[in-house]
Amino acid sequence: MSPLSLGTLGRHAKVTALSSDRLTHLRRLEAESIHIIREVAAEFRNPVMLYSIGKDSSVMLHLAMKAFYPSKPPFPLLHVDTTWKFREMIRFRDETARRLGLDLIVHTNQEGVAQGITPFTHGSSAYTNVMKTDALKAALTKYGFDAAFGGARRDEEKSRAKERIFSFRTETHAWDPKNQRPELWRLYNARVKPGESIRVFPLSNWTELDIWQYILAEDIPIVPLYFADYRPVVERDGMLIMVDDDRIPLKPGETPEQKLIRFRTLGCYPLTAAVESPATTLPEIVREMLLARTSERAGRLIDHDDSASMEKKKREGYF
Amino acid sequence: MDALATLDVEAFTDYLARHERKSLLRFLTCGSVDDGKSTLIGRLLYDTKLLFEDQLKSLERDSRKHGTVGEDIDFALLVDGLEAEREQGITIDVAYRFFATDRRKFIVADTPGHEQYTRNMATGASSSDLAVILVDARHGILTQTRRHSFIVSLLGIRHVVLAVNKIDLVDYSREVFDRIVAEYREFAAGFGFTTFQPIPLSARFGDNVLDRGPKLGWYEGPTLVEHLETVNVEDDLLGRPFRLPVQWVNRPNLDFRGFAGTIATGRIRPGDRIAVAKSGRTSTVRAIVTYDGDKDEAVAGEAVTLTLNDEIDISRGDVLTSAESRPEVSDQFAAHLIWMSDDQLLPGRQYSIKLGTKTVSGQVTEIKHKIDVNSFQKLAAKTLSLNEVAQVNVALSEPIAFDAYADNKDTGAFIVIDRLSNLTVGAGMVDFGLRRASNIHWQALDVTKESRASMKGQKAAIVWFTGLSGSGKSTIANLVEKKLHSLGRHTYILDGDNVRHGLNKDLGFTDADRVENIRRVAETAKLFVDAGLIVLVSFISPFRSERRLARDLVGEGEFIEVFVDTPLEVAESRDPKGLYKKAREGKIANFTGISSPYEVPENPEIRLDTTSASAEEMAERIVAYLDSNDYVI
Incomplete structure (x- = not known):
C-alpha cells in the first residue's frame, strides 16, 4: 500500500527532528517481530518457518537470523513446492539455505503430481487446494510441527486484518475467525494440545512499504524476478504471464514476446502476473509502488473469485 | 502524485531516508457502528490515499450490495472484513489498519463498541498509546461512552481524543459540541488522561479529519490527523528503571551465554550493574550483542542479547533489572482483572498465569469487588462472567518478579489461561504486591x-x-x-x-x-x-x-x-x-x-x-x- 499523502510532499521541511533515543517505526517493527520469533522458539516443542521465497519470507528469515544471533535459528525452513514455481525462485531458495547454513525441508504433494494436477488442467482454485493447501497440511502433520511461521501481513487483505499474531489451528488445520483467542500486550498464548498448532505471523503489523524499506535499509537479498529485465511473456485475459519453461500450453497463434517486466509478488508462474516496468533498483521499485494504483494481491489470480474468498481459503487451512 | 513522479532517483532516495525516520503511533478507535467509527477509518484511509483502484472497485460493488448510504461509497464496508460482519453490519473483532502521513506511521486498532465486546476493546487498547473515542453529536455522551472511557483508562491509556462525529447533522453547532465536551470532562476527570483533545468532525464528509471543515470556522484546534501527527505520547519509558524479561538463553557454544529479550523500560550500557530480580544475584553487563555488531547502548523497546561478566543462574522467565531499583518479588498480588471467557471465573480454581515471559500456575483467592463498566459502581461478587471487570487478589504457585502496571506495562500485565481448554480467559493488571503475613494477620491481638x-x-x-x-x-x-x-x-x-x-x-x-x-x-x-x-x-x-x-x-x-x-x-x-x-x-x-x-x-x-x-x-x-x-x- 502507499502510505504517503502525496499532495503534501512540500511539507517535509517541517518534519520534527527525532531524538536519537526514540526508535523509528521500522526499528519498532523489527523489535516486535524478533520478540515474536523468540517467543515461539522458547515456547513450542517443534516449530518450523514456512519459506515461500518471496520478499516477505526474505524479511522474515532475516529477522530470524537477527533474533538468535550468534546462534542459528533453532528451527528448519519448510517450502511447499508445487513444482510450478519460477526456476529462479528455486535457485534462490537453495542458495539461501546453503548460504545461511539452515535446514530446508521441501515438500511436494506427490499424489497431486501423479494425478497430473496443474494450474492449466484443473483451474487455479482446485490446483491451489491440492498442491498448496493440502500439501501444506500434509507436511505439517507429517513432521508434527506445533507452530509454523508465515510471512502474511495484515495490510494485504481484509480477513488478514483481523487475524491474531498467534493464530490457533485445530487438528484439521482449520481457522475459526469467530473464535480467536484474545491477544493482549506482548503476551502470546502458545498452549496447544497434541495435534493442534499455531500459525505465527511475525510480520502482521508491517505494510508493503515497510517491507521494501527494510530490504533497502538492511540490504536483504531477494529473488531477481522483482527487478525489471527482458523476459518472455504471453498476454492472457489482460495479464502478462511469463513463459518460464515449456510446460505452458501455448494457444494457437500465441508466441512469447520479450518484454521489460518484473513481478510485484511471486508464486506459481502460471498464476502470477508480471507488470511492465523499467525499475531495476530498489528505490525505483519503491517509487513505482508508491505511484501504483493497484494493490499487491491483484497480481495473484486466486483472490479474484469474490471479495471474501481469502477468508474461505484461510478457514480451510491456506496460509 | 506528480510531485513524486518528478523526483529524480537521488532526490527520491533522500525522500525514502526521511520516511524511514518516521515515528510510530498506535491508537485505537472506540465507538459503535452508529457513531460512524468504521466510516471514520475508511475516511482516514481514503483521505491519506491508501485505497487502490481494485479496492475502490470492490468497495463500490459492495456498497451497492450491502451499503446504507444510498449512492455514496459506504466506507464502513471497507473495514468490516469478515463475512458475518458485512452481512450483519457490525464489527465483531479487533481489526488492525495502517496508514501514514509525512510525519508518522499509524497502526489503528479498530474495536467494536457493544458491551459484549468489552474484551475485544481491551485487546485493542492493550497495544495502543492513544484512544479516539467517538460520540454521535446528536446523542451526546451515552452509557457506552462512559464504558469506553473506563476501559481505556483501565488499560492505562493516557491520551484521548473525543471525536464528536456527525457534527453536520446538528448544523455544525458549537453549543452542542461545547455541551458534550463539558459533560465528558466532568465524568472523566478521575481517569488520569494526560492529554485530552475534543474535535468536532464529520467522517462522512471529511470535515476536520485531514482537512479543516469549512463550516467549523469557530473551532480553532487541530484536525484529527494534525493532532495524531503531533501529539506527544512518549511515556518516558527510557527514564524508568531498567527491566528485561528474559525470553531465551542463547548458547551457541561453551564460550557464549547470552540472555535474549526485549527491553521493557530504561536503558543499558556495557559495565552497568544488573540484578536477577528473583534470586537477587548481581553482575555487570559485558556486551550488548546484536546481529549488526555490539552496541554501546540499548533502550526500551529494543530486542537485544546481553552477556554478563559473571556466571550466574538465569533462565527464561527471569527479569534482569537495574540493581538499584528492583521490581517486587512475591507470590501474591492485588490486580484488576477483565474476564474474557464464557466459562465463569471461579476463585480457588488453578489457572496458568503468564506475566512477562514467565508462566506459573495461580488462582484468584478473592474477588474484592467487581466494577460495573457502565456506572463504575463497585459490586460484591462470587464469580466473574464474560466481559466483567473486578479487583482481585491473586496467589501464585511460586514467587515471581513484577511491577505495578501503572509503572510498567510489560512487567505488570498478565494473561490467564485455562489449563484444560488452553484458552486465554482473562487479562490482568497488577496493582501492588501482597505478602503472605500481611494477608493473614489482619488484626493484631494480644492473645495469639x-x-x-x-x-x-x-x-x-x-x-x-x-x-x-x-x-x-x-x-x-x-x-x-x-x-x-x-x-x-x-x-x-x-x-x-x-x-x-x-x-x-x-x-x-x-x-x-x-x-x-x-x-x-x-x-x-x-x-x-x-x-x-x-x-x-x-x-x-x-x-x-x-x-x-x-x-x-x-x-x-x-x-x-x-x-x-x-x-x-x-x-x-x-x-x-x-x-x-x-x-x-x-x-x-x-x-x-x-x-x-x-x-x-x-x-x-x-x-x-x-x-x-x-x-x-x-x-x-x-x-x-x-x-x-x-x-x-
Missing part, C-alpha cells in the same frame, strides 16, 4: 494463636485427610482424635458429610458450589487453628487446586496433608454408603473416581497405603508424626 495452643501443650494445625470415598478417611481421623484426646490434646473433626448438613447446606454440587464448599470448610478450619486446636478435616477434596486453597489459608507448617491411598477397586468393594453402586448405575453425577477425576497429591506430608496396614496402625503413624514434628509437646 501460639499462646492459646501452648496453653494446651500443642501446636495448632490442620490435618487434612484426602482420598476416595470409602478410602477410610473418617475411620482413621476418628481413631487419631481418640488417641490425641487420651493424651489430653484439644482437637476437632470437620467431616465432609456433617458440614454438608449444616454450614454448607445451601450449597449444591456445581463447580462454583464445590469451590465455595471447600472454601468455607478451610476458613472454618483456619478459625479453629487460630483457637489453638488440632483440626482433623476429612474430605474427599479431589482437586489439587482445592487442597492448595486450604493450604494457602494458613501459615507455613500449619497444614498437614494426609493422602489416604486406597485403590479404586478396594474402595468400591467396601462401598460403605452404597454410593459407588449408585454412581455405576448413573444415579450420581460427577462421582469422584467414577465420573469425575481424583487428582493424586503430589507431595503429601503423609501417605497411607490402606492395603498394607490396619486403620489402627495408620492412626498411630499420624500421632507419631505429630509427636516427632512437635505438634504435641
Whole structure:
C-alpha cells in the first residue's frame, strides 16, 4: 500500500527532528517481530518457518537470523513446492539455505503430481487446494510441527486484518475467525494440545512499504524476478504471464514476446502476473509502488473469485 | 502524485531516508457502528490515499450490495472484513489498519463498541498509546461512552481524543459540541488522561479529519490527523528503571551465554550493574550483542542479547533489572482483572498465569469487588462472567518478579489461561504486591494463636485427610482424635458429610458450589487453628487446586496433608454408603473416581497405603508424626 499523502510532499521541511533515543517505526517493527520469533522458539516443542521465497519470507528469515544471533535459528525452513514455481525462485531458495547454513525441508504433494494436477488442467482454485493447501497440511502433520511461521501481513487483505499474531489451528488445520483467542500486550498464548498448532505471523503489523524499506535499509537479498529485465511473456485475459519453461500450453497463434517486466509478488508462474516496468533498483521499485494504483494481491489470480474468498481459503487451512 | 513522479532517483532516495525516520503511533478507535467509527477509518484511509483502484472497485460493488448510504461509497464496508460482519453490519473483532502521513506511521486498532465486546476493546487498547473515542453529536455522551472511557483508562491509556462525529447533522453547532465536551470532562476527570483533545468532525464528509471543515470556522484546534501527527505520547519509558524479561538463553557454544529479550523500560550500557530480580544475584553487563555488531547502548523497546561478566543462574522467565531499583518479588498480588471467557471465573480454581515471559500456575483467592463498566459502581461478587471487570487478589504457585502496571506495562500485565481448554480467559493488571503475613494477620491481638495452643501443650494445625470415598478417611481421623484426646490434646473433626448438613447446606454440587464448599470448610478450619486446636478435616477434596486453597489459608507448617491411598477397586468393594453402586448405575453425577477425576497429591506430608496396614496402625503413624514434628509437646 502507499502510505504517503502525496499532495503534501512540500511539507517535509517541517518534519520534527527525532531524538536519537526514540526508535523509528521500522526499528519498532523489527523489535516486535524478533520478540515474536523468540517467543515461539522458547515456547513450542517443534516449530518450523514456512519459506515461500518471496520478499516477505526474505524479511522474515532475516529477522530470524537477527533474533538468535550468534546462534542459528533453532528451527528448519519448510517450502511447499508445487513444482510450478519460477526456476529462479528455486535457485534462490537453495542458495539461501546453503548460504545461511539452515535446514530446508521441501515438500511436494506427490499424489497431486501423479494425478497430473496443474494450474492449466484443473483451474487455479482446485490446483491451489491440492498442491498448496493440502500439501501444506500434509507436511505439517507429517513432521508434527506445533507452530509454523508465515510471512502474511495484515495490510494485504481484509480477513488478514483481523487475524491474531498467534493464530490457533485445530487438528484439521482449520481457522475459526469467530473464535480467536484474545491477544493482549506482548503476551502470546502458545498452549496447544497434541495435534493442534499455531500459525505465527511475525510480520502482521508491517505494510508493503515497510517491507521494501527494510530490504533497502538492511540490504536483504531477494529473488531477481522483482527487478525489471527482458523476459518472455504471453498476454492472457489482460495479464502478462511469463513463459518460464515449456510446460505452458501455448494457444494457437500465441508466441512469447520479450518484454521489460518484473513481478510485484511471486508464486506459481502460471498464476502470477508480471507488470511492465523499467525499475531495476530498489528505490525505483519503491517509487513505482508508491505511484501504483493497484494493490499487491491483484497480481495473484486466486483472490479474484469474490471479495471474501481469502477468508474461505484461510478457514480451510491456506496460509 | 506528480510531485513524486518528478523526483529524480537521488532526490527520491533522500525522500525514502526521511520516511524511514518516521515515528510510530498506535491508537485505537472506540465507538459503535452508529457513531460512524468504521466510516471514520475508511475516511482516514481514503483521505491519506491508501485505497487502490481494485479496492475502490470492490468497495463500490459492495456498497451497492450491502451499503446504507444510498449512492455514496459506504466506507464502513471497507473495514468490516469478515463475512458475518458485512452481512450483519457490525464489527465483531479487533481489526488492525495502517496508514501514514509525512510525519508518522499509524497502526489503528479498530474495536467494536457493544458491551459484549468489552474484551475485544481491551485487546485493542492493550497495544495502543492513544484512544479516539467517538460520540454521535446528536446523542451526546451515552452509557457506552462512559464504558469506553473506563476501559481505556483501565488499560492505562493516557491520551484521548473525543471525536464528536456527525457534527453536520446538528448544523455544525458549537453549543452542542461545547455541551458534550463539558459533560465528558466532568465524568472523566478521575481517569488520569494526560492529554485530552475534543474535535468536532464529520467522517462522512471529511470535515476536520485531514482537512479543516469549512463550516467549523469557530473551532480553532487541530484536525484529527494534525493532532495524531503531533501529539506527544512518549511515556518516558527510557527514564524508568531498567527491566528485561528474559525470553531465551542463547548458547551457541561453551564460550557464549547470552540472555535474549526485549527491553521493557530504561536503558543499558556495557559495565552497568544488573540484578536477577528473583534470586537477587548481581553482575555487570559485558556486551550488548546484536546481529549488526555490539552496541554501546540499548533502550526500551529494543530486542537485544546481553552477556554478563559473571556466571550466574538465569533462565527464561527471569527479569534482569537495574540493581538499584528492583521490581517486587512475591507470590501474591492485588490486580484488576477483565474476564474474557464464557466459562465463569471461579476463585480457588488453578489457572496458568503468564506475566512477562514467565508462566506459573495461580488462582484468584478473592474477588474484592467487581466494577460495573457502565456506572463504575463497585459490586460484591462470587464469580466473574464474560466481559466483567473486578479487583482481585491473586496467589501464585511460586514467587515471581513484577511491577505495578501503572509503572510498567510489560512487567505488570498478565494473561490467564485455562489449563484444560488452553484458552486465554482473562487479562490482568497488577496493582501492588501482597505478602503472605500481611494477608493473614489482619488484626493484631494480644492473645495469639501460639499462646492459646501452648496453653494446651500443642501446636495448632490442620490435618487434612484426602482420598476416595470409602478410602477410610473418617475411620482413621476418628481413631487419631481418640488417641490425641487420651493424651489430653484439644482437637476437632470437620467431616465432609456433617458440614454438608449444616454450614454448607445451601450449597449444591456445581463447580462454583464445590469451590465455595471447600472454601468455607478451610476458613472454618483456619478459625479453629487460630483457637489453638488440632483440626482433623476429612474430605474427599479431589482437586489439587482445592487442597492448595486450604493450604494457602494458613501459615507455613500449619497444614498437614494426609493422602489416604486406597485403590479404586478396594474402595468400591467396601462401598460403605452404597454410593459407588449408585454412581455405576448413573444415579450420581460427577462421582469422584467414577465420573469425575481424583487428582493424586503430589507431595503429601503423609501417605497411607490402606492395603498394607490396619486403620489402627495408620492412626498411630499420624500421632507419631505429630509427636516427632512437635505438634504435641
